[in-house]
Amino acid sequence: MSDEREVLDVLTTNARESTADIAAQTGLDEDAVEEAIASLERRGVVHGYQAVVDWDRAGTDRVRAIVELNVELDRETGYEEIADRIAKFPAVEALHLVSGDYDFAAEVAGDSMQDVSGFVSEQVAPIPEITQTVTHYVMETYKDGGVRFGDRDEDDRLSVSP
Amino acid sequence: MTDDFTDRIQRVEPSATLAISNLAAEKEAEGADIVDLSVGEPDFDTPENIVEAGTEALEAGHTGYTSSNGVPELKVAIAEKLRGDGIEAEADEVIVTPGAKQALYETVQTLVEDGDEVVLLDPAWVSYEAMVKLAGGDLQRVDLAPHDFQLEPALDALEDAVSDDTELLIVNSPSNPTGAVYSDAALEGVRDLAVDHDVTVVADEIYERITYGVEPTSLATLEGMADRTVTINGFSKAFSMTGWRLGYLHATEAFVSQAGKLHSHSVSCATNFVQRAGIEALANTDEAVVEMRDAFRDRRDLLVDLLADHGVDVAVPDGAFYMMLPVDEDDQAWCEAAIEQAHVACVPGSAFNAPGYARISYAASEQRLREAIERLADNDLL
Amino acid sequence: MNLSDRVTDLPESGIRKFFELAEARDDVISLGVGEPDFSAPWAARTAAIDSLERGRTSYTSNRGIRELREAIADHHRRYDQAYDPGDEILVTTGASEAVDLALRALVDPGDVVAIHEPTYISYGPGVELAGGEPLSVPTRAADDFALTRERLAAAGAERADTLVLCYPNNPTGAVMTGEQLAAVAAFCREHDIQVIADEIYAALTYGRDHESIATQPDMRERTVVVNGFSKAYAMTGLRLGYALGPAEAIDAMNRIHQYTMLSAPTTAQYAALEGLRSCDSEVAEMVSEYDRRRRFVHSRFREMGLDCFEPRGAFYAFPDCGGDDERFAEELLESQGVAVVPGSVFGEGGEGHLRVSYATSMRELKRATDRIETFLTERRQTP
Ligand SMILES: Cc1ncc(COP(=O)(O)O)c(C=O)c1O
Ligand SMILES: Cc1ncc(COP(=O)(O)O)c(C=O)c1O
Numbered sequence: 001m002s003d004e005r006e007v008l009d010v011l012t013t014n015a016r017e018s019t020a021d022i023a024a025q026t027g028l029d030e031d032a033v034e035e036a037i038a039s040l041e042r043r044g045v046v047h048g049y050q051a052v053v054d055w056d057r058a059g060t061d062r063v064r065a066i067v068e069l070n071v072e073l074d075r076e077t078g079y080e081e082i083a084d085r086i087a088k089f090p091a092v093e094a095l096h097l098v099s100g101d102y103d104f105a106a107e108v109a110g111d112s113m114q115d116v117s118g119f120v121s122e123q124v125a126p127i128p129e130i131t132q133t134v135t136h137y138v139m140e141t142y143k144d145g146g147v148r149f150g151d152r153d154e155d156d157r158l159s160v161s162p
Numbered sequence: 163m164t165d166d167f168t169d170r171i172q173r174v175e176p177s178a179t180l181a182i183s184n185l186a187a188e189k190e191a192e193g194a195d196i197v198d199l200s201v202g203e204p205d206f207d208t209p210e211n212i213v214e215a216g217t218e219a220l221e222a223g224h225t226g227y228t229s230s231n232g233v234p235e236l237k238v239a240i241a242e243k244l245r246g247d248g249i250e251a252e253a254d255e256v257i258v259t260p261g262a263k264q265a266l267y268e269t270v271q272t273l274v275e276d277g278d279e280v281v282l283l284d285p286a287w288v289s290y291e292a293m294v295k296l297a298g299g300d301l302q303r304v305d306l307a308p309h310d311f312q313l314e315p316a317l318d319a320l321e322d323a324v325s326d327d328t329e330l331l332i333v334n335s336p337s338n339p340t341g342a343v344y345s346d347a348a349l350e351g352v353r354d355l356a357v358d359h360d361v362t363v364v365a366d367e368i369y370e371r372i373t374y375g376v377e378p379t380s381l382a383t384l385e386g387m388a389d390r391t392v393t394i395n396g397f398s399k400a401f402s403m404t405g406w407r408l409g410y411l412h413a414t415e416a417f418v419s420q421a422g423k424l425h426s427h428s429v430s431c432a433t434n435f436v437q438r439a440g441i442e443a444l445a446n447t448d449e450a451v452v453e454m455r456d457a458f459r460d461r462r463d464l465l466v467d468l469l470a471d472h473g474v475d476v477a478v479p480d481g482a483f484y485m486m487l488p489v490d491e492d493d494q495a496w497c498e499a500a501i502e503q504a505h506v507a508c509v510p511g512s513a514f515n516a517p518g519y520a521r522i523s524y525a526a527s528e529q530r531l532r533e534a535i536e537r538l539a540d541n542d543l544l
Numbered sequence: 545m546n547l548s549d550r551v552t553d554l555p556e557s558g559i560r561k562f563f564e565l566a567e568a569r570d571d572v573i574s575l576g577v578g579e580p581d582f583s584a585p586w587a588a589r590t591a592a593i594d595s596l597e598r599g600r601t602s603y604t605s606n607r608g609i610r611e612l613r614e615a616i617a618d619h620h621r622r623y624d625q626a627y628d629p630g631d632e633i634l635v636t637t638g639a640s641e642a643v644d645l646a647l648r649a650l651v652d653p654g655d656v657v658a659i660h661e662p663t664y665i666s667y668g669p670g671v672e673l674a675g676g677e678p679l680s681v682p683t684r685a686a687d688d689f690a691l692t693r694e695r696l697a698a699a700g701a702e703r704a705d706t707l708v709l710c711y712p713n714n715p716t717g718a719v720m721t722g723e724q725l726a727a728v729a730a731f732c733r734e735h736d737i738q739v740i741a742d743e744i745y746a747a748l749t750y751g752r753d754h755e756s757i758a759t760q761p762d763m764r765e766r767t768v769v770v771n772g773f774s775k776a777y778a779m780t781g782l783r784l785g786y787a788l789g790p791a792e793a794i795d796a797m798n799r800i801h802q803y804t805m806l807s808a809p810t811t812a813q814y815a816a817l818e819g820l821r822s823c824d825s826e827v828a829e830m831v832s833e834y835d836r837r838r839r840f841v842h843s844r845f846r847e848m849g850l851d852c853f854e855p856r857g858a859f860y861a862f863p864d865c866g867g868d869d870e871r872f873a874e875e876l877l878e879s880q881g882v883a884v885v886p887g888s889v890f891g892e893g894g895e896g897h898l899r900v901s902y903a904t905s906m907r908e909l910k911r912a913t914d915r916i917e918t919f920l921t922e923r924r925q926t927p
Contacts, residue, residue: 010836014906021910024843025836157226160563160576160883162430162665162714167796168652168674174799207599216811217593223583226781260637260783260809267804271673275548276653292803296648297548329546362545390545405601405810407637407783420547423554424673427666428644429637433809434781435592 003028007036008045012146015049052145062109063137064093065116069104069124070132079103082129091119102134113137173295177288179509182497186507197526197534200507202338204402204483205525206457209450212401215442219435226434230426231418232258232410233437239444240410247370248383249393255415257425258440260432262368262396262409267293268428269364269392269411270330272421274299278329281320283313285486285516287338287366299329307516310477311340311486313348324355330362331355335378336369339514339521340486341462341479343376353384364392368409371400371451373481374459382412389414399482400451401443406436458483461524461531468535472544486511486519489543493517496543504537554669558889562873566883573912575900576883578714580778580859584815585826588777591818592811600814604807606798608635608786612813615820616786623746624759625769631791634798635808639744639772639785641801643708644670646740646768646787649796650706651676658704660691661891662715662862664742667708668891679704682893685864688853689718689893693727702735709757712745712857715890715899717838719857722755729760739767744785745858747776747827750835752856758788765790768797773812775858776827777819782812834859837902837909844913848920859903862887869896879922880915 006026010017019037023030040046055062071082079097086106087095094107106124110116117135125133142149179200186196207213231237237253244251259265266289274280276298282290284305294301302323309315313335324331333352335344356363365381382391396409411421465485466478479485489496493510497520500506511519524531538544566572583589607613613629620627627633636642643666651657653675659667660681671678681699683689691709701707709728711720720728732739739757746754758767772785785808787797838855845852845863852863865872869886876882887897902909 009832013833021840024840025906027839027843155226155581156224157577157579157581158229158563159566159572159574160559160885161227161578162557162559167649167792170652171649171796171799174803176799177802203602208596208601213596213601216596220584220589220593223589224781225584225589225779227579228781261805263804263806264637272547272551273545275550278548289803296800296803360546403601404603405807407805407807407809414545417545417547420551423556423669424551426557427554427669427673428640429783430640431781431783433783433812436809436811 003032004036004040004045007033008040011046011049052147054141054144054149056141061111063111063113063116064107064109065138066136067106067108067120067124068102068134068136069106069130071103071129072131073129077129082127085127086124089119089123091116102132170296170298174292177513179288179513182501182507182509185498185501189501189505194505196501196505196507197530197537198507199522199524199526199534200509201523201525203404203525204399204454205527206402206454208402208406209443209447211446212403212439212443216406216435216439219438224434224438228431228434228437230431231422232256232432233434233441236437236441239441240412243444244393244412247380249380249412250388251412252415255418256410256412257418257422258408258410258432258437259425260407260409260429262366262394262398263289264429265394265396265409265411266290266364266366268421268425269394269413270294270297270299271424272417273330273362279327281323281328281331283320283333285311285339285511285514285519286332287334288513290332302328303515306340306342307519311337311342313342313344314351317348317351320351321355324359324361326359328359328361330364332364332366333381334366336373336479336481338369338482339484339509339511339516340477341482341484342477343373343378343480346379349379349381349384352381353387356390357386362390362392363387364394366394368394368396369399369482370395372455372458372483374455374462376480378481392417397440397443401447402454403443406433406439408432408436408440458524461526461528464528465522465524465531465535468532469544472535472539474544483523483525485522485524486516487522488518489520491518493520496520499541500538500543503541504534504543506534506537550673550675554672557665559665559885562883562885562889565874565877569877569881571881572877572883573881573904573908573915574883575902575904575912576885577901577903579780579903580775580830581903581905582778582830584777584779584782585819585823587822587826588779588815588819592782592815595811595814600810602810604810604813606802606807607633608808609813609817612817615817616788619820620788623754623756625756625788627788628791632788632794634787634794634801635813636785636787636801637805637808638774638783639742639770640666641805642770642772642785642787642797643667643740643742645797645800646770646793647671647674647676648800649793650738650740650768655705656703658696658699658701658707658737659891660695660709662689662887662894662897663708663710663890664714665890667710671708676706680892683718684893685853685897689713689716689862690720690724691728692724693731696728696731701731701737704735704737706738706740707732708740708742710742712749712754714745714858715860715885715887715894716862717855717858717860719749719752719754721752725755725757725760729757729763732766733762737766739763740770741767742770744770744772744775746771748831748834748859749857750831750838754857768793773816773819777816777823778830779812779815779819782815783809784812784816834902837906840906841900841902841909841913844917848913848917850916850920859901861900861902862897863900864896865898867896869894869898873898876916876919880919882912882915882919
């Protein structure tokens with residue numbers, strides 16, 4: 001495995017690991033870790049570091065929705081351009097071009113359902129190439145960013161065993 | 163490695179039932195429809211509540227080791243069950259094992275040394291002999307066949323067999339292979355001999371929930387027996403849980419602390435989620451157990467009637483799901499003929515040291531039982 | 545009751561004492577656990593549940609369900625091993641049962657059984673229960689706890705009938721290279737020694753693949769290989785293991801197994817089958833997680849001046865605590881609430897060391913190693 005790959009493996013498990021701890025886990029020295037991270041960031045492999053939040057427990061009003069978008073392309077406009085226009089809205093947390101019945105899947109967040117639906121109808125739907133939107137509000141999140149919410153498997157191991 | 167296996171291996175023979183099951187498999191492969199009355203396990207599904215408890219435990223991630231002697235809640239539930247039977251049991255006096263077989267094996271290993279004398283009541287379940295021989299013990303056998311497989315009329319013979327040299331007596335009531343349930347007087351006779359000659363008794367009570375109209379008594383409840391009895395029981399038969407592998411032993415704490423060492427080295431512990439399912443089995447399955455028992459009783463009655471119709475008298479069993487059918491002196495040949503000609507599989511009595519009989523298991527549907535008897539009769543095997 | 549000497553003579557395991565000490569406290573971070581902190585892979589668990597729902601709750605054939613034996617045979621091709629699922633594989637209730645059966649099938653009263661130490665605690669008692677005479681062969685930190693010809697010779701192992709070999713090793717985390725195995729194999733051939741090779745940690749190696757002594761020349765026919773699902777598949781509580789060996793050996797083991805166990809837990813067999821079929825990537829993920837922890841723990845020990853050779857297998861590190869290991873472990877538990885197992889529990893050659901299990905989350909490992917560091921600092925300050 002390359003050094004960067006090893007560092008990535010640690011960061012994707014826990015982005016808050018210190019350089020020293022990453023070094024200890026990968027067997028690299030701290031300078032090499034710093035360098036790997038800098039390179040990953042510089043080359044746009046790593047775009048940022050975020051907490052995985054269970055918003056239901058955070059006690060804030062926050063509504064998330066998955067929005068399906070259908071588009072019709074013309075000679076001048078491609079997916080890239082449309083995506084760029086949609087992604088610029090801060091309310092859009094994630095945007096994917098997907099295969100299947102629709103073209104884009106957007107994850108949209110807002111303070112309330114009105115907020116989200118207002119955003120979709122007033123900002124997204126009017127984009128000329130967009131032919132249809134379907135909004136699915138997230139009712140419950142069980143797993144996000146690879147992390148399971150709610151009950152975990154119990155650790156009922158004996159404290160000392162052969 | 164080719165020639166160098168241990169003496170103890172040479173002492174145990176490959177199971178005598180193997181020839182029969184191989185023959186049955188062969189016939190089946192040829193396309194024959196074999197009625198299999200040789201099986202030693204219930205034909206019912208494990209009751210739904212137990213399956214659910216097992217499922218939940220797996221979902222919750224109970225996939226790690228447990229305490230070697232068992233999950234504390236299960237040991238508590240087992241002790242409570244035993245107290246319900248009149249045995250003064252505490253959770254610390256229980257070892258939970260992967261199957262009652264393992265509990266028996268550990269018990270015999272803990273008690274029997276080279277040359278120790280062990281008394282068996284014939285016909286006896288095949289594994290006892292093997293376990294004793296593996297431990298290096300010698301066998302004394304008392305034949306109950308002449309007494310309709312009952313122990314009470316054979317107490318004199320038992321008295322002759324038991325001496326101060328006797329280390330261990332194994333009592334299995336209700337019995338595999340005979341279905342006999344021993345009377346209280348018989349068990350008291352066992353007690354008197356055990357106390358007189360300072361003998362330890364293994365009470366294998368695995369069929370105790372499957373009895374018809376008689377209440378089986380646990381040997382350990384008799385005065386003087388609490389300290390000298392190892393009670394064996396399990397979930398395989400009562401709850402139709404054979405493949406789950408869950409059993410237990412109960413004895414004095416001193417015994418348990420010794421046997422526990424062997425247990426932890428030889429199997430570590432019983433399966434975690436299975437133990438949790440066992441807690442549910444003991445707590446909430448009485449109805450299903452009674453239903454299965456009643457079904458077994460109906461089949462027993464049916465079999466006894468069908469056999470009587472053909473002029474065959476059997477010792478009517480009061481428990482388990484087996485009966486001994488008197489057949490030719492050469493029971494092995496009879497069993498082979500039963501498979502070859504009638505396509506009915508039974509176990510030859512000589513496997514249990516009871517030549518001249520075949521063991522019929524009625525863990526099969528009534529329709530199959532009818533078919534079996536018909537086929538045996540059609541082939542002049544009754 | 546007159547109990548048999550072979551059982552009453554067995555000593556209580558030293559693990560038990562530490563278990564009780566640790567259980568008596570409630571703030572303990574335990575590095576004393578000999579099992580994965582992961583639960584069994586979900587796919588394996590759902591296969592188990594599915595088998596229950598389909599009513600697959602009967603005994604299986606003594607040797608285990610055929611598909612599982614076939615899948616095991618396939619799986620072992622990755623270690624260059626070929627065993628016939630028909631008569632060279634026996635599925636058991638944990639590797640524990642497989643080791644026990646192998647000893648009972650191979651060891652007669654009076655037979656000498658060489659056991660390299662430190663090692664897993666059940667071999668010695670297993671030998672004694674079979675009436676054999678355990679012969680301790682201490683391995684050394686200087687050899688990274690690998691077994692060598694010299695160590696075998698020094699212990700007088702040429703008179704052994706059987707050798708119990710456990711690599712990757714519990715408690716040291718040591719592995720053996722093909723070259724090192726070749727020397728041990730030569731010794732066994734020269735002195736006609738048969739081998740029980742407990743390879744339950746085979747899938748948990750770091751930086752190089754596991755090699756089995758059974759693949760050394762002329763060793764297959766004198767070796768019973770034991771393996772299982774407890775460690776690699778995080779299935780300790782399902783109780784499923786197996787033995788691979790020449791047909792006669794497997795047959796001999798099955799003769800006992802049929803009377804003492806009948807068959808391994810049916811549900812666990814289906815879980816294991818699914819494990820082999822579809823859980824390779826989950827195993828690989830667990831292995832890389834262990835690997836990160838392994839490096840972390842090893843590097844922290846070095847930082848704090850705790851001498852530790854680099855473990856390459858299983859999920860244990862075996863640092864040198866520079867003195868009385870039992871006292872060290874007791875005081876560490878007492879003052880810092882960190883449980884480790886003293887090395888002497890695992891036999892000769894283990895004294896002065898600690899078994900540190902890293903089958904624990906990185907978070908806990910950090911807290912635990914910080915506490916160990918504090919403990920060491922305080923010890924150094926108070927002479
Ligand atoms: C008399 C007797 N005891 C014990 C057993 C063992 O049952 P298990 O190991 O499935 O609990 C059996 C099973 O056939 C039996 O017939
Ligand atoms: C070396 C070794 N062998 C065997 C075992 C027992 O494994 P199982 O759970 O398969 O019985 C262990 C468990 O700690 C072990 O470390």
